[in-house]
Amino acid sequence: MxxxxxxxxxxxxxxxxxxxxxxxxxxxxxxxxxxxxxxxxxxxxxxxxKPRRPSTMFIVAPSMDTESLLAHACESLATASVLTSDFANNLTGPQRYSALAIQQSIMLAELAVNRALDNVDPA
The missing domain is CATH 1.20.5 (Single alpha-helices involved in coiled-coils or other helix-helix interfaces)
Structure with missing residues (x-):
């Protein structure tokens, strides 16, 4: 066949x-x-x-003034910037560039918060 x-x-x-x-x-x-x-x-x-309801486990006191909130945010961003910079120094290649890009974003946010602080309480 x-x-x-x-x-x-x-x-x-x-x-x-x-x-x-x-x-x-x-x-x-x-x-x-x-x-x-x-x-x-x-x-x-x-x-x-249904609007989103954030968790109330960690909450910022409603009575906090804007200047104090901005000052705290500025300090937190400065700390994050230093930590990221130190972390980037231990890396090489693309990972280092990524960490430095994150640090630059943090620094830009810190500059914006500083400007907001200047607007709230011009020295």
Whole structure:
């Protein structure tokens, strides 16, 4: 017996009408566009109904004044900057550059907080 190399063609060899295929594709595209627009323009109810309630385990006293909060934030950022710089000195290559990029972001935030402090209490 000879083994057949080429498989048998499918039973239904008729091709669908190109107009029908195009109409089906357009319908699928419209449905996808509608889903995308609904997702971004009209988000599902859980996003709009219930606002996020942060945990009250750690809370800043509501009576804290803005200047004290900014001063504390500035000190925390300065500490984070020094720690990141020290950490970066122990690294090499791409990891070092990543740590230095983080340190630069911290320094920029520290500058912004310092400017806010100047605005709150100009010396």
């Amino acid at each position: 000879n083994k057949k190399i080429v498989p048998d063609p499918p039973v239904n060899t008729s091709t669908p009408d190109p107009e029908t295929l195009r109409a089906e594709d357009l319908l699928k595209d419209r449905e996808a566009i509608k889903r995308a627009l609904d997702h971004y323009i009209d988000p599902p109810a859980p996003y709009t109904e």
